[in-house]
Amino acid sequence: MPESRNSRLTRPETLTAVGIIVVAAGFLVPTYDLRAISALLPAAMLIGLIVLSVFLLLADQRKASAGEDAAPMTTSPKRVIGAFLMIVSYALACDFVGFYISTAVTIPLVAWTFGYRSPVGLLIATVIVVGTIWAIFDFGMSQDFPTGRLWGR
Amino acid sequence: MKTPLTALALALTATAAFAEYPDKPVEVVVGYSAGGGTDVMARTVAQFLEQELGDGASVVVKNIPGAGGQIGFTEVSEAAPDGYTLGTFNLPAALALTKDRAADYDVDSFTYLANFVEDPNTITVAATSPFQTLDELIDAAEADPGAITLGLSSLGGNDHFAANMMQDASGAEFTLVPFKGASNARTAIMGGHVAAGTMTLGQTSNFPDDLRVLAVLADERSPFRPDVPTAKELGYDVQMSSLRGIVAPAGLDEATTDRLRAALSAVNENPDFQAMMAEQGNPIAFMVGDDFAETASKQDGIAARIWAETPWK
Amino acid sequence: MYSDLLHALPDVFAWTNFAAVVIGVIAGIVVGAMPGLSATMAISVLVPFTFGLEPLVALGLMAGIYNGAMYGGAIPAVLLRIPGTPAAVATTFDGYPMAQKGEGGFALQVAVVSSSIGGIASAFALMLLAPPLSKVTLLFGPSEVFWVAVFGLASIIFLLGGNPIKGLISACFGVFVSVIGSDPIYGNDRFTFGQLEMLDGINIVILLVGLYALPPVIDLLETPLKTDGVNSSKLGTEPIWKALPRMNYWKTWLRGSFLGIWIGILPGAGGSMAAFMSYNEARRTSKHPETWGEGEPEGVAAAEVANNADTASALIPALTLGIPGTAVAAVMLGGLLVHGLQPGPMLFRDNPDIVFGFMWQFLFGAILLVLLGGSLATNSFARLLNLPRPLLGSVIIVLMLIGVYSIHGRMFDVYLMLGFGAIGWVMDRLKFPLPPVVLGLILGGFAEENLRLALRIGRGDPMVLFQNTTSLILVALTAAVVVGPTLKKRFIDSRKKA
Numbered sequence: 001m002p003e004s005r006n007s008r009l010t011r012p013e014t015l016t017a018v019g020i021i022v023v024a025a026g027f028l029v030p031t032y033d034l035r036a037i038s039a040l041l042p043a044a045m046l047i048g049l050i051v052l053s054v055f056l057l058l059a060d061q062r063k064a065s066a067g068e069d070a071a072p073m074t075t076s077p078k079r080v081i082g083a084f085l086m087i088v089s090y091a092l093a094c095d096f097v098g099f100y101i102s103t104a105v106t107i108p109l110v111a112w113t114f115g116y117r118s119p120v121g122l123l124i125a126t127v128i129v130v131g132t133i134w135a136i137f138d139f140g141m142s143q144d145f146p147t148g149r150l151w152g153r
Numbered sequence: 154m155k156t157p158l159t160a161l162a163l164a165l166t167a168t169a170a171f172a173e174y175p176d177k178p179v180e181v182v183v184g185y186s187a188g189g190g191t192d193v194m195a196r197t198v199a200q201f202l203e204q205e206l207g208d209g210a211s212v213v214v215k216n217i218p219g220a221g222g223q224i225g226f227t228e229v230s231e232a233a234p235d236g237y238t239l240g241t242f243n244l245p246a247a248l249a250l251t252k253d254r255a256a257d258y259d260v261d262s263f264t265y266l267a268n269f270v271e272d273p274n275t276i277t278v279a280a281t282s283p284f285q286t287l288d289e290l291i292d293a294a295e296a297d298p299g300a301i302t303l304g305l306s307s308l309g310g311n312d313h314f315a316a317n318m319m320q321d322a323s324g325a326e327f328t329l330v331p332f333k334g335a336s337n338a339r340t341a342i343m344g345g346h347v348a349a350g351t352m353t354l355g356q357t358s359n360f361p362d363d364l365r366v367l368a369v370l371a372d373e374r375s376p377f378r379p380d381v382p383t384a385k386e387l388g389y390d391v392q393m394s395s396l397r398g399i400v401a402p403a404g405l406d407e408a409t410t411d412r413l414r415a416a417l418s419a420v421n422e423n424p425d426f427q428a429m430m431a432e433q434g435n436p437i438a439f440m441v442g443d444d445f446a447e448t449a450s451k452q453d454g455i456a457a458r459i460w461a462e463t464p465w466k
Numbered sequence: 467m468y469s470d471l472l473h474a475l476p477d478v479f480a481w482t483n484f485a486a487v488v489i490g491v492i493a494g495i496v497v498g499a500m501p502g503l504s505a506t507m508a509i510s511v512l513v514p515f516t517f518g519l520e521p522l523v524a525l526g527l528m529a530g531i532y533n534g535a536m537y538g539g540a541i542p543a544v545l546l547r548i549p550g551t552p553a554a555v556a557t558t559f560d561g562y563p564m565a566q567k568g569e570g571g572f573a574l575q576v577a578v579v580s581s582s583i584g585g586i587a588s589a590f591a592l593m594l595l596a597p598p599l600s601k602v603t604l605l606f607g608p609s610e611v612f613w614v615a616v617f618g619l620a621s622i623i624f625l626l627g628g629n630p631i632k633g634l635i636s637a638c639f640g641v642f643v644s645v646i647g648s649d650p651i652y653g654n655d656r657f658t659f660g661q662l663e664m665l666d667g668i669n670i671v672i673l674l675v676g677l678y679a680l681p682p683v684i685d686l687l688e689t690p691l692k693t694d695g696v697n698s699s700k701l702g703t704e705p706i707w708k709a710l711p712r713m714n715y716w717k718t719w720l721r722g723s724f725l726g727i728w729i730g731i732l733p734g735a736g737g738s739m740a741a742f743m744s745y746n747e748a749r750r751t752s753k754h755p756e757t758w759g760e761g762e763p764e765g766v767a768a769a770e771v772a773n774n775a776d777t778a779s780a781l782i783p784a785l786t787l788g789i790p791g792t793a794v795a796a797v798m799l800g801g802l803l804v805h806g807l808q809p810g811p812m813l814f815r816d817n818p819d820i821v822f823g824f825m826w827q828f829l830f831g832a833i834l835l836v837l838l839g840g841s842l843a844t845n846s847f848a849r850l851l852n853l854p855r856p857l858l859g860s861v862i863i864v865l866m867l868i869g870v871y872s873i874h875g876r877m878f879d880v881y882l883m884l885g886f887g888a889i890g891w892v893m894d895r896l897k898f899p900l901p902p903v904v905l906g907l908i909l910g911g912f913a914e915e916n917l918r919l920a921l922r923i924g925r926g927d928p929m930v931l932f933q934n935t936t937s938l939i940l941v942a943l944t945a946a947v948v949v950g951p952t953l954k955k956r957f958i959d960s961r962k963k964a
Contacts, residue, residue: 013896020635027642030657038649041914042656045642052635059631073895076688083687084888087680087863091884094867095877103864110860114687125857129864137868141515142213145868146877187513188800196517196804216514218874220665227662253653255660302923308653330922331651333915336788336809337733343787346607347923359810433806466652 008061011070017057024049079114086110098148104130174236174409178211181399182232182240184225184247186218190355193433194270194397195241198417201426205416221307223250230258234402236409239266244396245452249309252460260453264405265446267417268398269430271438272353273371274315276384279342280365282349287367287387290349294325303327304338304347308465312338315351315370315393317459322389339364353395354378358434370394377436396438396452398445414441470814471593474822478830483522487827490530491834497531498538499847501548501679502866504671505535507873509797513804521805521817525824526831528801532794533831536774537581537839541847544573544766548679548862552670552793553773555678555904556741560758560765567761575709578839580719580767584774585832587723588730592778593825597814599731599779600786606732608919609931613940614732615913618739618905620948624746627899636898640906643668650915651922663878670738670793672879673907675866676886681894683866686859706836715767718748722768726775731782733789738904744772750951774835778828785809785821 008014024046031039031046064070074080086106093102107129108122116122137143179202183195192214199212206212217225226247229240242263251259276287284290294301305312308331316329330347332338335356342350343363354375357364368384369375370393384391399417401410420426421439430437440448477483497508508531516524539550544561557577564573591599606614619641626633646657647667658664722744729740748768749758758765780791781798788809790796799809807813807820814821853861870883893900917931924930931937 016892016896027657034649034654034656035652037918038652038654038656041910042642042645045638045645045910048638049635049642052631052638055631056635073892074688079688080684080891083684083859084891087683087887088884090863091867091877091880094871094880099867107857107860107864110687110863111854111857114856114859116854116856121854121857125853125861129861133864133868137511137872141511143511143872144875145871186510186797186800188797188803190803192514192800193803193806196514214514216875218666219876220662223665224662254655299925308651328922328925330919332919333650334789340604340733340783340787340789341607344604344607359808359812362811429806434808466649466654 008064011060011064012073013060013070014057014064017053017060020053021050021057024053082113083110086113094146096148096150098151099145100130100134101148103133174412175206175210177237178213179206179236180238181212181214182225182229182238183214183216184218184222184228184241184243185216187214187216190270190435191222191241191243191397192216194430194435195399197426197429197433198269198399198420201420201423202416205419205423221250222246223254223256227257229400230262230402232402234264234404234406236401236405236413239399239401239413242268242398242400242449244268244311244398244449245314245456246310246395248449248453249314249456249460252456253309253464253466260450262403263400263449264403264410265442265449266399266401266410266413267421267442268396268440268445268448269421269437270397270435271394272355272396272436273369273375273392273394274311274351275354275357275369275381276319276349276367277342277352277357278349278365278367279345280363281345282365284349284367285365287382287384287389290367291323291325293348294323294327298326299328301325301327301349302330302347304341304350304352305329305331306335306338306352307331307333311353311393311395312351313465314455314459315391317463318391318393319351319370319384319389322384322391351393354381355434355436375436396448398440417441468594470818471822471825474819475826477522477819478526478823478826480522482520483526483823483827484830486523486526487530487831488834488838490527490532491534491831491838492530493527494531494534494536495538495541495835495839495847496534498535498550498554499541500865500869501542501546501550501682501862502675502869504551504674504869505532505539505794506551506669506671506797507869508535509794509801511872513797513801516801517804521807521820522823522827524801524805525820526827528798529824529827530831530834532777532798533581533585533774533828533835534839535794536585536777537578537770537835539773540577540581540766540770541574544570544577546682548682549674552674552738552904552908553741554769555674555738555901556745556769556773557766559745559769559901560760560762561769563759563761564763564766569761569763572709572712572763573766575706576713576715576763576766577770578836579706579710579713580715580722580770581774581839582832582835583719584723584726584771585777585835586829588727588775588778589825589829589832591727592782592828593822596782596786596825597811599727599782603731603733603783603787603789605936608916608923609933610936610940611732612913612916612920612931613937613944615909615916617940617944617948618743618909619913620944621743621746622902622905623948623952624749625742625899625901625905627897629897632896632898633902636893636900637902637906640903641910642906643673643903644907644910644912645914647911650911651918661878663874663876664882667911668882668907669873669879670904670907671873672870672883673886674904675870676883677890677893677900677903679862679866680884680887681891683859683862684891686855686862689855713763713767715764715771717751718744718764718768719771721747721751722771723775726772727779729772730776730779730791730795733783733791738773738908740772740776741769742901742905744768747947750947774832778825778832781828785813786811 028046031043090106107126181195183192195214203212232238303316341347366381370391497503539554540557543549543554543557547558547562549555561573622637725744726740745768780795784790784795784799790799870879
């Protein structure tokens with residue numbers, strides 16, 4: 001049985017191709033403000049991306065009409081989204097709250113959430129990682145990490 | 154009501170507040186990566202400034218590279234004017250880039266403390282070049298306008314302004330070729346890929362056998378190369394150079410300003426400092442306070458004029 | 467000058483100077499082995515710190531780190547398919563399949579021996595041939611460098627993978643990213659959206675960490691209980707002297723060293739390009755090219771010999787002309803300048819003990835690599851990477867942040883890296899090949915810059931690109947090596963069909 005119209009459009013490759021076309025077209029807009037010679041290479045690449053994505057789209061739709069199922073991007077979308085969210089929040093936390101606090105919280109939190117539940121192991125790992133980073137970067141090289149924008153400078 | 158005791162306390166805190174500067178590390182922001190000419194100057198100055206400020210003062214260099222120094226210059230201009238954030242300042246680059254792109258600072262955003270280095274631009278050709286004198290080069294450029302290529306390090310810097318002013322003074326037309334950085338321009342000259350260049354004298358100094366300096370774009374001959382004539386002597390009144398100094402954010406209070414200016418002057422007078430700078434090939438042109446501010450506003454004017462006459466982007 | 471070389475030797479053996487090299491090599495291997503940390507980042511953190519050190523101690527540390535990191539990058543490339551440094555991308559092609567087949571230990575041994583050979587060859591080139599090779603660099607003006615970049619870009623066709631459309635999309639994406647920042651001639655902003663942080667372009671490390679390290683981290687967290695792939699018991703380690711006779715890659719080593727040295731002395735191309743080209747060439751001339759990409763040890767050898775062979779040679783133009791051959795050499799040049807050591811012929815005359823001592827340190831760094839890398843890597847690092855997967859994932863996240871943040875000391879780069887990471891994850895899942903992105907980023911803007919400089923020099927006449935012998939040789943080489951085999955294959959294919 002052929003796929004429904006809806007699922008044909010939500011095939012990952014089709015979505016990606018459409019995404020590339022939209023973004024590349026969006027990036028084409030600022031090239032009009034550039035000198036011709038400055039715009040040449042970026043415009044060529046963007047047009048290349050659009051044309052290639054059209055081919056990709058057609059090829060994927062042809063597969064769809066042939067009844068070929070698209071492989072899903074992931075079998076556990078919750079975990080993937082969760083992982084991405086945690087990584088982004090870690091970066092934001094470093095920026096706003098400070099590197100050392102965020103790191104000391106993030107390592108056990110991420111490892112625990114995703115299935116490593118040994119408290120002793122978590123503690124040891126966190127202490128070793130944070131301690132080593134501090135010893136090498138802060139103590140050894142006087143390299144500053146973000147101290148947190150929330151607390152001012 | 155003021156009791157003698159509170160008055161005493163006030164007086165104590167007042168003197169303490171004054172005497173205590175600096176009571177935490179003083180940061181010198183460098184708008185370039187560690188290891189560049191400006192960075193090395195900043196580190197050298199920082200080392201001697203620590204001694205001059207005394208009392209175990211600590212002066213640390215902080216590199217905030219990016220956007221041709223603009224991120225660092227902006228950082229300094231926006232810092233609290235409390236004497237704990239200083240910055241290196243490169244002329245004309247720092248002010249030139251306020252002309253050709255949006256910048257959050259201008260010539261008035263800084264307290265000018267002291268300038269240390271002035272490295273004059275030159276007209277330089279490869280040692281194998283057929284041009285023996287500046288006049289020969291300019292004659293060739295006049296004979297076929299645009300045939301003589303000049304290698305520079307990016308548009309909107311002192312190399313570019315030097316080339317521009319040289320064109321104005323001589324009436325000759327050059328083809329300007331902006332490389333990424335002075336070393337690339339120098340290599341292209343040595344390899345014969347461009348005919349000549351306007352790099353600074355300091356950038357020629359380690360290549361005495363490979364480069365021929367035709368003229369120095371300064372008022373007077375350089376003590377490093379007294380054999381090279383100035384462009385002025387040859388009939389072209391052109392001066393351009395790269396300057397490196399130390400600034401603080403605008404609005405720094407007078408006491409701290411004076412303290413820092415005095416300390417930096419003392420740094421300059423230290424023979425060890427002079428020796429170290431000479432070893433690094435940094436020609437010192439010490440200017441303190443108002444002289445430095447005046448030079449900055451003059452450079453600002455030159456950049457504004459060139460941008461108005463021949464915008465480069 | 468050879469007497470200067472000998473004269474510099476005793477200083478190198480002063481114990482602090484020698485210890486610096488040893489520490490540097492170890493630190494380099496560690497940094498390279500940590501996904502997210504790169505040699506560029508390590509040396510840029512180190513440079514300001516070395517201001518107070520003796521020059522030979524500082525330079526020894528840097529020489530050691532550079533050599534160590536170029537090999538260390540192979541460790542996660544083999545075990546996790548995360549190249550530890552940009553130059554280790556080509557190592558993943560065969561290294562990771564080898565690890566999956568249970569030959570990870572042998573892959574690492576091939577990597578360490580090849581790295582060391584490449585490093586030694588490069589150090590000799592630096593010691594014995596620096597002045598003549600710098601004359602070769604002078605031959606390469608904008609039009610010649612443009613052709614080198616074209617040569618590199620054309621070799622992308624070997625890296626397209628199974629689906630050429632996806633491969634080309636990757637390549638276009640890479641080249642597009644390379645033009646972000648200020649225009650090479652006029653300085654106008656291109657696609658920076660007013661962000662000053664983007665004006666200098668996208669640093670390769672930021673893109674690489676995002677594209678290559680984030681997707682495996684997501685994998686680690688997505689399927690926490692999977693235990694295949696990384697497993698020290700399956701590494702199949704045997705003592706290195708027993709493994710040595712199995713490595714009969716002399717031709718590949720020779721070719722890779724030559725290519726690495728040659729690409730190193732050309733300004734700007736560096737690192738990953740050498741490894742890619744060496745890999746392509748070794749595969750092209752292999753008797754059984756079909757095994758490549760599926761765990762061919764010679765592929766690891768080809769990539770690793772070349773990425774170490776351009777380390778010292780990249781310093782030839784850096785020391786003699788002030789133009790570094792790789793991104794790491796550029797940061798190292800900063801390390802020299804911090805000590806007031808200005809590049810140029812005068813450097814060799816004024817400070818021969820330091821310059822030639824530095825060269826010796828490169829040689830010893832490369833030799834030490836086998837001794838330190840052999841035992842250290844296979845035994846301890848492989849085991850570290852065998853941590854519980856969620857824990858490993860969370861530690862790599864921290865390392866990625868540190869590695870990217872420390873390059874310029876700003877969070878902006880971290881966010882940028884995360885953006886590339888999201889793109890990388892989609893690309894990974896939909897099987898878009900990543901190497902064309904890397905090569906496109908390295909060479910795209912580089913080709914454009916040099917083309918436009920050449921055209922400016924030629925006052926707009928494109929004939930300037932064909933006016934000298936070096937350019938013509940490069941054009942012919944590109945045609946012979948890159949286009950030739952493709953056309954030949956087409957021709958044979960069409961005859962078969964007919």
